[in-house]
Structure formats: structure tokens, C-alpha cells
Amino acid sequence: MMTAITQLQPLVDPQARRKVGVIGAGAIGAGVIEVLARGGVEGAELACVVDVHPVSGVAAPQVNLAEAIRRCDVLVECAGQVVVRQHAAEILEAGVDLLVSSVGAFADDALLDSVVAAGPGRLLFTSGAVGGVDLLASAAAEAPFERVSVTSRKLPTSVLQPWMDDATQDRIRTTTEPVEVFRGPAREAARLFPRSLNVAATVAFAVDSFDLVEVALVADPAAELTTHVIEADGPTGVYRFEIANRPSPANPRTSGVVPHAVLRSLCVLVGRPVRIV
Ligand SMILES: NC(=O)c1ccc[n+]([C@@H]2O[C@H](COP(=O)([O-])OP(=O)(O)OC[C@H]3O[C@@H](n4cnc5c(N)ncnc54)[C@H](O)[C@@H]3O)[C@@H](O)[C@H]2O)c1
Structure with missing residues (x-):
């Protein structure tokens, strides 16, 4: 099936693949990992997974966050506000891009200011469960x-x-x-x-x-x-x-559409075209 994601020509070197790590392999993360692992995001390659609990059946190594920062160009947070609060600035300072699901963490102005000031990694929020x-x-x-x-x-x-x-x-x-x-x-x-x-x-x-x-x-x-x-x-x-x-069967607090919203956001972050942004 031709999707909107594959209809446009890539803006970046078609051979270049950015290494992506997923933090949190729960309802959102598992969906993101599954698509990445089968090469479902052009220009992105699943490099590793980070979780406080053992994760099984994933075609990428589970590592700690420090190792993920070393291995990845992009980290995708699907773990919760605590991870954003504790590690967002550190990730960006290391030059790694960060895609955030737990957007609510940035209701804290002090955190937002410190993370926005960090870099050279880029910070992106997914639209998640909402549109408009x-x-x-x-x-x-x-x-x-x-x-x-x-x-x-x-x-x-x-x-x-x-x-x-x-x-x-x-x-x-x-x-x-x-x-x-x-x-x-x-x-x-x-x-x-x-x-x-x-x-x-x-x-x-x-x-x-x-x-x-x-x-x-x-x-x-x-x-x-x-x-x-x-x-x-x-x-x-x-x-x-x-x-x-519809709630995610894996976690009724999360909507089933959210992993797909995260994947669309990831397409933008890895420089691959989506028709609607
Ligand atoms: N933007 C949106 O629309 C939207 C919608 C739903 C959820 N969220 C956010 O996404 C987060 C994840 O949602 P979910 O439904 O996948 O949750 P989940 O509970 O199903 O999965 C979270 C995973 O993260 C892991 N985790 C927790 N703390 C961690 C840490 N410090 N380091 C590494 N891994 C850790 C857990 O072990 C679990 O596997 C939520 O906490 C919420 O903040 C955003």
C-alpha cells in the first residue's frame, strides 16, 4: 500500500539511517518498537531499548540510558514525565534529538527553560492523542x-x-x-x-x-x-x-493511536517527508 509517508522523495541521503532508541517499552513504546524493528520508518533504524523492567522479544539490545545516549542519534521518550524531568537536558546536551510523549512534564516552566536552553540535540513533542x-x-x-x-x-x-x-x-x-x-x-x-x-x-x-x-x-x-x-x-x-x-488494549490510560502519532513525529525528526505536517 502506498502511504502518505512514502509518496514524497526523501530530503536526505536515502542511504542514511538515523539510529533511534526507545525509552519505555509499554503501550506506546512497544508499538513504536515493533514498527521500527521491521524497518517501518524510512531513514530510521532501531538501535536499542531502555526500560526499568526487563523487555523481551525485541530485536534490539536493552541498554541503560547512558549507553543509549552513546549509541543513538534520536531518543523517543515513551516512559513518563519523570524521565523527561530527569534526563531531557542531558540527552540534548549530548547532541541527541529527543522526541517527547510526556509533554505534560513541560508544564513546569523551570524545566522547560532549562531544556530549551540545552542542545545541540533538538526537542520535538508528538501531537499524541489529539489533532487540530x-x-x-x-x-x-x-x-x-x-x-x-x-x-x-x-x-x-x-x-x-x-x-x-x-x-x-x-x-x-x-x-x-x-x-x-x-x-x-x-x-x-x-x-x-x-x-x-x-x-x-x-x-x-x-x-x-x-x-x-x-x-x-x-x-x-x-x-x-x-x-x-x-x-x-x-x-x-x-x-x-x-x-x-479507543483505549490501547495494553494500557487503557493511553489511546491506541498514540504510537502511530509518535511514529509520524519521528518521520519528521529523521528528515523523511510526510505529506501533512
Ligand atoms: N502525548 C500524548 O497524547 C500521550 C498519551 C498517552 C500517554 N502519554 C505519555 O506517555 C507515557 C507512556 O505511556 P504508556 O501508555 O506507554 O505507559 P506504560 O505504563 O504502558 O509504559 C511505560 C513504560 O516505561 C517504562 N518506564 C517507566 N519509568 C521508566 C524509566 N525511568 N526509565 C525507563 N523506562 C521507564 C515502564 O517500565 C513501561 O514499560 C505516559 O506516562 C504519558 O506521560 C502521552
Whole structure:
């Protein structure tokens, strides 16, 4: 099948292949590893895998992060905010490009400033579970938005957090009706729900403001699909995107589409053309 990814001529030497390491071999990482291992991203070669747990059945060595930095041109983070917080600057300082899934880590301004100042490696965020961020970023470049909101609806078990007390966890777990578990600014959302609200952070980066984006998170026992409603109002236009993703069978907190979003982002990072960016 001819895909959009293979329709355009490469911009870089067709023989050149960038060595890619994947950090985190869970729901997202396993999908990324599988496609890379069979040569599914032109110009990229799976060099190694990093995980705190043993990973089996992967056609690349499992190494520690320091070794991955030595072996790779690009590292793909699919592990969680902690890895971004602890290692993003170190990776970029070593001249390795970093593609981030856990975008919410950068709700912390101090971290963002230090990582942006690091280099020469390049930092890229995947659009992950949402769409429309290209249009929002284009509109925000014309003029700042006046109002932006993200309403996410997920299964109750997907929104539980270790910091919630037992009574709150029970109330959410056993609810028979939709219950709003959070409403507030995107920065707070990304901090309190680090595994669940990367989407809010992604929208915040698109509209260039964490303070503007109002987030609501609803635990809904009937939410077979994870939905995100993104609404934005500004001088450039009025936008509304509704996304309903099927959860990943490997991890219901993550949408099944995310590994493919990461792979598209990787195509851009390794200099291979995609028709729509
Ligand atoms: N941008 C988006 O739209 C989006 C969507 C879903 C998830 N995410 C982010 O992606 C991350 C991964 O999601 P997932 O569903 O694959 O999670 P997962 O729990 O299924 O897999 C995470 C993997 O990372 C490994 N890991 C954890 N800490 C590590 C460390 N310090 N070093 C190396 N490996 C480590 C775990 O052992 C596990 O194998 C999430 O934590 C979330 O922050 C982003």
C-alpha cells in the first residue's frame, strides 16, 4: 500500500539511517518498537531499548540510558514525565534529538527553560492523542486566543491518582454516573494527572499559553472511548475539535493511536517527508 509517508522523495541521503532508541517499552513504546524493528520508518533504524523492567522479544539490545545516549542519534521518550524531568537536558546536551510523549512534564516552566536552553540535540513533542493542534498553533501565531478549553472524558480507573485519598478513589471507582474530577488550568492538570492529561499540555503548547487553557476531566463509567473536546475562540476564528479514541488494549490510560502519532513525529525528526505536517 502506498502511504502518505512514502509518496514524497526523501530530503536526505536515502542511504542514511538515523539510529533511534526507545525509552519505555509499554503501550506506546512497544508499538513504536515493533514498527521500527521491521524497518517501518524510512531513514530510521532501531538501535536499542531502555526500560526499568526487563523487555523481551525485541530485536534490539536493552541498554541503560547512558549507553543509549552513546549509541543513538534520536531518543523517543515513551516512559513518563519523570524521565523527561530527569534526563531531557542531558540527552540534548549530548547532541541527541529527543522526541517527547510526556509533554505534560513541560508544564513546569523551570524545566522547560532549562531544556530549551540545552542542545545541540533538538526537542520535538508528538501531537499524541489529539489533532487540530496544527491549526490552533497557526491561529495563535496570527493572534492570541481569548478562550481555550479541553474537556477530557475517560473511564474512572484511568483517572485515579496516587495522591487521591481512599474515599475519593472509591467514589470515582464506583461511580455509576459521569463525575467531574478536575476543573482548572492546564498547568495544574498536567501536574495532578501526569499520565492522563498530556493532551491538555499539548493544546497549551499549540496555543502558546498554559494559563489560558481551562481543563475539565470527567470520569465516566460509560466512556468506552476516551474523548477530548477542544474549543478555542479568538480573533482568527472559532474552533471545536472532538476526538474519540479507543483505549490501547495494553494500557487503557493511553489511546491506541498514540504510537502511530509518535511514529509520524519521528518521520519528521529523521528528515523523511510526510505529506501533512
Ligand atoms: N502525548 C500524548 O497524547 C500521550 C498519551 C498517552 C500517554 N502519554 C505519555 O506517555 C507515557 C507512556 O505511556 P504508556 O501508555 O506507554 O505507559 P506504560 O505504563 O504502558 O509504559 C511505560 C513504560 O516505561 C517504562 N518506564 C517507566 N519509568 C521508566 C524509566 N525511568 N526509565 C525507563 N523506562 C521507564 C515502564 O517500565 C513501561 O514499560 C505516559 O506516562 C504519558 O506521560 C502521552
